[in-house]
Amino acid sequence: MSTITIIGGHGKVAMLAAPLLNNAGHTVRSAIRKEEQSSEIEAANATPVVADVENLDTDAIAEVLAGSDAVVWSAGAGGSGEDHTWAMDRDAAIRVMDAAQKSGIRRFVMVSYFNSRLVDGEVPGVEKGDGMYAYYNAKSQADEHLRTKTDLDWTVLGPSVLTLELATQKITVDSAGETRDLDVPSTSRDNVAHVIAAAIAEPASFGKTLNFHDGDTPIAEAVAQGV
Numbered sequence: 001m002s003t004i005t006i007i008g009g010h011g012k013v014a015m016l017a018a019p020l021l022n023n024a025g026h027t028v029r030s031a032i033r034k035e036e037q038s039s040e041i042e043a044a045n046a047t048p049v050v051a052d053v054e055n056l057d058t059d060a061i062a063e064v065l066a067g068s069d070a071v072v073w074s075a076g077a078g079g080s081g082e083d084h085t086w087a088m089d090r091d092a093a094i095r096v097m098d099a100a101q102k103s104g105i106r107r108f109v110m111v112s113y114f115n116s117r118l119v120d121g122e123v124p125g126v127e128k129g130d131g132m133y134a135y136y137n138a139k140s141q142a143d144e145h146l147r148t149k150t151d152l153d154w155t156v157l158g159p160s161v162l163t164l165e166l167a168t169q170k171i172t173v174d175s176a177g178e179t180r181d182l183d184v185p186s187t188s189r190d191n192v193a194h195v196i197a198a199a200i201a202e203p204a205s206f207g208k209t210l211n212f213h214d215g216d217t218p219i220a221e222a223v224a225q226g227v
Contacts, residue, residue: 172215
C-alpha cells in the first residue's frame with residue numbers, strides 16, 4: 001500500500017477521504033496550515049503535517065512530500081479574494097506538482113471542478129469582472145499544467161456542484177459536457193472522497209479527467225472504466 005499526502009487536509013472533502021484511504025490500507029499524511037487542527041486530522045486516521053504550501057517554495061514543499069508515493073490536491077482559497085485564489089489554486093498547486101516530480105513521486109490526484117478547461121489560455125465564457133473569473137481560471141490553468149507540463153501519473157477529478165449529502169457511492173462520469181455551466185446534477189462531497197479513494201491506485205484513471213455527478217454507476221466501476 002501507499003503513503004499518501006493530502007494537501008488541504010482539513011477541508012471537507014479531505015477529512016472524508018482520509019479515513020477511506022486509511023481503511024484501504026494506505027498511510028495518510030494530511031498537510032494543514034494550523035497546528036490546532038491536528039487533533040481533528042488524527043481523529044480522521046491521518047498524520048498531521050503542518051505546512052502552509054502557499055508560502056513555501058518548491059524545494060520546501062518537496063521536503064514536505066518526501067517519503068510519499070502519491071499526492072492528493074484538495075486545497076483551495078475558499079473564496080477569500082482574487083489574489084489569494086491565484087496564489088493558492090494556481091501557483092501553489094503548480095509548485096506542489098513540481099515538488100512531487102522533484103521528490104520522485106508519480107501519482108497525483110487533483111480535485112478540481114466540473115469540466116475544467118482552457119481555450120487560448122482562458123476559460124471560455126468567463127469574463128474578467130465575473131466573481132468566479134479567478135477561481136475558474138486559476139483551477140483550469142493548474143489542471144492544464146498538470147496535464148501538459150508534468151510527466152506525473154495524474155487524474156483530474158471534476159465534480160459538479162458540491163453538497164453535504166451522504167455518499168450514494170454511485171456516480172455518472174460525464175465526458176460530453178462542453179461548457180462549465182452544463183445543467184448537471186450535484187455531487188456530494190462524500191462521493192468525491194470515495195472517488196479519490198477509488199482512483200488513487202486505479203491505473204485506468206491515469207492520464208484521465210473524470211467529470212462526474214451523483215448518478216447510477218458504482219464508484220469503483222466508474223473509475224475503472226476510465227472514461
